[in-house]
Amino acid sequence: xxxxLVGLLAFLGLGLGLGMAQQRGGAITIAIQTEPAAWDPTxxxxxxxxxxxxxNVLQGLVKRNxxxxxxxxxxSRWTVSNSGLTYTFTLRQGVKFHDGSDFTAQDxxxxxxxxxxxxxxxxxxxxxxxxxxxxNITSPNPSTVVFSLRQPNxxxxxxxxRPESLIGPRQRPLAEQRVQPIGTGPFRxxxxxxxxxxxxxxxxxxxVQGLPYLDRVNxxxxxxxxxxxxxxxxxxxxxxxxxxxxxxxxxxxxDSNFKVFxxxxxxEAVAGFNNSRPPFNDVRVRRxxxxxxxxxxxxxxxxxxxxxxIGSMRSPGEACYVDLxxxxxxxxDEARRLLAEAGFTNQNPLRFTFNLAAEFPYERRIGEAMVxxxxxxxxLQVTIQVTDFNTWIQRVFSQAxxxxxxxxxxxxxxxxxxxNPRYYWRYNSPRFQQLYTQYLRAPNQTKACEALAAxxxxxxxxxxxxxxxxxxxxxxYRARIQNWPDGFLTPAISVAEVWVRQ
Amino acid sequence: MFAYTVRRLGFALxxxxxxxxxxxxxxxxxxxxxxxxxxxxxxTPADLEALEARLGLDKPPLERYSxxxxxxxxxxxxxxxxxxxxxSELIVARLGITxxxxxxxxxxxxxxxxxxxxxxxxxxxxxxxxxxSTGSLVGIVLPSFWVGLMFIYVFIVWLKLPLPTSxxxxxxxxxxxxxxxxxxxxxxxxxxxxxxxxxxxxxxVLEVLHQDYIRTAFAKGLGERVVLYKHALRxxxxxxxxxxxxxxxxxxxxxxxxxxxxxxxxxxxxxxxxISARDYPxxxxxxxxxxxxxxxxxxxxxxxxxxxxxxxxxx
Numbered sequence: 001x002x003x004x005l006v007g008l009l010a011f012l013g014l015g016l017g018l019g020m021a022q023q024r025g026g027a028i029t030i031a032i033q034t035e036p037a038a039w040d041p042t043x044x045x046x047x048x049x050x051x052x053x054x055x056n057v058l059q060g061l062v063k064r065n066x067x068x069x070x071x072x073x074x075x076s077r078w079t080v081s082n083s084g085l086t087y088t089f090t091l092r093q094g095v096k097f098h099d100g101s102d103f104t105a106q107d108x109x110x111x112x113x114x115x116x117x118x119x120x121x122x123x124x125x126x127x128x129x130x131x132x133x134x135x136n137i138t139s140p141n142p143s144t145v146v147f148s149l150r151q152p153n154x155x156x157x158x159x160x161x162r163p164e165s166l167i168g169p170r171q172r173p174l175a176e177q178r179v180q181p182i183g184t185g186p187f188r189x190x191x192x193x194x195x196x197x198x199x200x201x202x203x204x205x206x207x208v209q210g211l212p213y214l215d216r217v218n219x220x221x222x223x224x225x226x227x228x229x230x231x232x233x234x235x236x237x238x239x240x241x242x243x244x245x246x247x248x249x250x251x252x253x254x255d256s257n258f259k260v261f262x263x264x265x266x267x268e269a270v271a272g273f274n275n276s277r278p279p280f281n282d283v284r285v286r287r288x289x290x291x292x293x294x295x296x297x298x299x300x301x302x303x304x305x306x307x308x309x310i311g312s313m314r315s316p317g318e319a320c321y322v323d324l325x326x327x328x329x330x331x332x333d334e335a336r337r338l339l340a341e342a343g344f345t346n347q348n349p350l351r352f353t354f355n356l357a358a359e360f361p362y363e364r365r366i367g368e369a370m371v372x373x374x375x376x377x378x379x380l381q382v383t384i385q386v387t388d389f390n391t392w393i394q395r396v397f398s399q400a401x402x403x404x405x406x407x408x409x410x411x412x413x414x415x416x417x418x419x420n421p422r423y424y425w426r427y428n429s430p431r432f433q434q435l436y437t438q439y440l441r442a443p444n445q446t447k448a449c450e451a452l453a454a455x456x457x458x459x460x461x462x463x464x465x466x467x468x469x470x471x472x473x474x475x476x477y478r479a480r481i482q483n484w485p486d487g488f489l490t491p492a493i494s495v496a497e498v499w500v501r502q
Numbered sequence: 503m504f505a506y507t508v509r510r511l512g513f514a515l516x517x518x519x520x521x522x523x524x525x526x527x528x529x530x531x532x533x534x535x536x537x538x539x540x541x542x543x544x545x546t547p548a549d550l551e552a553l554e555a556r557l558g559l560d561k562p563p564l565e566r567y568s569x570x571x572x573x574x575x576x577x578x579x580x581x582x583x584x585x586x587x588x589x590s591e592l593i594v595a596r597l598g599i600t601x602x603x604x605x606x607x608x609x610x611x612x613x614x615x616x617x618x619x620x621x622x623x624x625x626x627x628x629x630x631x632x633x634x635s636t637g638s639l640v641g642i643v644l645p646s647f648w649v650g651l652m653f654i655y656v657f658i659v660w661l662k663l664p665l666p667t668s669x670x671x672x673x674x675x676x677x678x679x680x681x682x683x684x685x686x687x688x689x690x691x692x693x694x695x696x697x698x699x700x701x702x703x704x705x706x707v708l709e710v711l712h713q714d715y716i717r718t719a720f721a722k723g724l725g726e727r728v729v730l731y732k733h734a735l736r737x738x739x740x741x742x743x744x745x746x747x748x749x750x751x752x753x754x755x756x757x758x759x760x761x762x763x764x765x766x767x768x769x770x771x772x773x774x775x776x777i778s779a780r781d782y783p784x785x786x787x788x789x790x791x792x793x794x795x796x797x798x799x800x801x802x803x804x805x806x807x808x809x810x811x812x813x814x815x816x817x
Contacts, residue, residue: 029671035775037539037540037584037585037779038540038586044540044541044542045541045542045543045544045545046542118548120546120548120549120552121548121551121552121555121556124552126541126544126545126546126549127544127546127549129546175586178586179586193671193672193673193767194585194587194592194767195596195767195771195772195775196669196671196673196767197671199671218671220668220671220765221765222668222765223762224762224763224765226651226763227651227654227667227668227762227763227764227765230651230654230655230658230659230667231667231668231765233658233659234654234658234659234665234666234667236666236667236668359778388534388777388778389778390533390534390535390538390539390778390779390780391532391533391534393534393538393539393543394533394534394535394538395533397543398538
């Protein structure tokens with residue numbers, strides 16, 4: 001009965017939504033936390049670049065929508081051969097770049113030949129490793145592009161949906177594309193005021209009829225959470241797109257002028273170990289730390305309930321997710337027993353330093369609360385070291401000169417990092433690497449998910465990290481904003497279909 | 503006086519040169535690297551190497567330093583690594599926002615602190631004095647990021663004054679809106695600075711009022727007004743002028759916090775970005791400019807001192 005009622009309400013809601021006609025025009029200002037160094041995701045990595053340009057300005061053959069599904073973008077459809085080695089894309093016709101030039105198969109060829117060039121100094125393209133499996137790319141006719149792979153790769157479509165795979169005009173100089181990207185998206189990149197904002201303007205030639213609704217979109221760089229809140233309440237901002245502080249979400253949710261959303265996202269707060277060095281090369285110690293971490297309390301205390309408990313390296317909204325949130329569940333007695341077995345007692349406690357990057361409010365407060373929990377256990381003495389992000393990158397991320405740290409991993413489908421023993425967790429498990437290869441080469445989706453599920457389970461058994469929670473895409477907007485994409489399983493803050501009630 | 507001026511200017515230049523050495527050395531010591539900051543954590547070693555070569559970071563430090571210093575002497579601060587823009591252009595644009603804040607704050611501080619300080623000194627020990635002193639103490643201990651946020655809540659969210667909470671996109675294109683955006687920052691910085699100055703003015707006037715020549719002046723039968731304005735204030739002004747000069751420099755640095763709270767793209771927020779991005783040439787440029795301001799203010803204070811106090815001799 002309840003199910004029908006929900007269905008009826010949803011239907012009525014839908015009716016109301018349809019009854020309110022979308023209006024064209026208007027401008028909105030969206031707060032984002034940090035300003036990237038440049039705006040071309042093929043040359044510079046960073047989540048904030050994609051949040052602004054992905055699918056708003058620059059598009060690829062395929063894209064990830066807010067639900068995380070891979071859907072057509074510049075390719076209207078595609079087929080995969082039975083061998084899994086040939087991907088044939090049919091390109092959308094009549095598409096123009098923002099500079100007026102035509103989008104053609106030659107742009108696609110030029111892009112991916114550049115991307116897979118191992119000489120990054122010549123190509124200026126990041127991550128040639130992603131495209132290693134491409135044997136060659138051809139265009140049998142102007143509306144078709146064919147990729148031939150060296151070996152099957154279940155992540156291939158996902159790779160094509162990554163920000164690195166976005167396509168610009170082939171003649172565009174890289175230095176210009178970096179500061180003023182030209183693409184095929186619903187908005188053109190109109191200007192970048194350094195330190196202040198980026199301005200996007202409607203692309204009048206956009207190939208989807210009627211889109212976008214808005215005339216202008218400003219992305220404003222405002223790092224301070226309280227300043228963001230003040231700006232939203234004062235009317236200078238229309239949207240805080242993500243990383244709204246939980247306490248501010250509570251305040252705003254009581255006010256009918258604003259809507260708070262907590263969408264599913266692909267970000268995991270990972271308290272990572274350096275698996276290659278004592279004390280964390282001992283699985284008993286790693287498991288003890290996991291058992292001594294009360295994730296429910298952290299979600300309540302540090303995040304006021306915004307967050308989802310997880311138990312391995314994957315978020316609930318992602319494909320092939322396995323719920324392991326109660327694996328290694330909170331059990332301080334067992335934690336003490338394991339530590340004692342590994343030689344650590346109240347008289348001889350385990351001492352180590354926990355590194356925190358100062359810039360990220362979520363990770364910092366979760367990390368600090370977690371250390372407080374660990375220190376209560378007895379046989380643990382954890383000290384916190386806070387550094388700026390750049391220092392964190394060099395010491396922890398590049399040199400793995402650390403014991404334990406916490407950071408948010410926002411990228412989707414990033415379980416693969418555990419298959420790389422050089423990654424900063426220094427997790428080297430041949431079994432895991434084998435499972436991950438099985439996933440990549442699986443002949444079908446079911447087999448692929450089976451392998452990925454086994455890989456997630458193995459991580460949990462190995463306690464390779466403490467996956468504290470899946471971080472929400474926590475944000476808020478003014479009530480006049482309509483059709484805001486609540487899901488955040490895409491790299492983008494998609495604004496093509498957003499409109500404002502006048 | 504001429505020899506003194508030349509010597510003073512010489513010292514100023516040496517100070518600036520030492521500042522460049524210090525900041526360059528400090529940047530060599532701190533961990534982190536601009537190529538990594540630009541490329542992000544997914545960058546491969548090959549990516550990093552390619553970018554470092556493009557940025558010239560693969561050259562030895564001494565060569566980089568002398569190249570940079572040579573450029574500075576020719577009036578060229580170089581290119582920002584992060585923003586790919588001439589540094590002088592960035593700094594001038596940011597100073598165009600920060601300098602008005604600093605000057606207006608200092609003006610506000612002086613207009614508030616001087617009369618209040620004199621009042622407190624004249625009424626020393628009374629409730630007026632206690633009120634001023636307590637108020638100033640509160641102003642000093644409250645952190646400016648908190649005061650700034652409270653101002654936003656009180657003036658904008660509650661009282662609904664039509665003030666922006668952050669510098670408008672488009673900057674000075676709309677001067678009225680831009681100026682409106684500076685009201686609360688100026689109030690925040692100005693009040694903090696006034697709290698500090700008022701104690702100084704009070705102390706300084708009080709000290710002068712206890713001097714023998716003031717007692718003599720009163721004994722001669724001069725009125726309080728004449729004694730205060732003709733004798734006391736001129737002498738009390740000396741330490742205040744010194745501090746005002748130094749305060750200018752410290753406000754230039756204090757804006758970092760206020761610019762963060764109010765989302766103002768000034769020199770303070772530029773220096774913060776430069777440091778967190780390890781944009782070495784930009785950090786060097788900003789530090790050099792701030793150091794130049796400090797040195798300049800010190801010079802001005804010294805010369806003003808000479809004007810205000812004829813007893814200061816310059817052999």
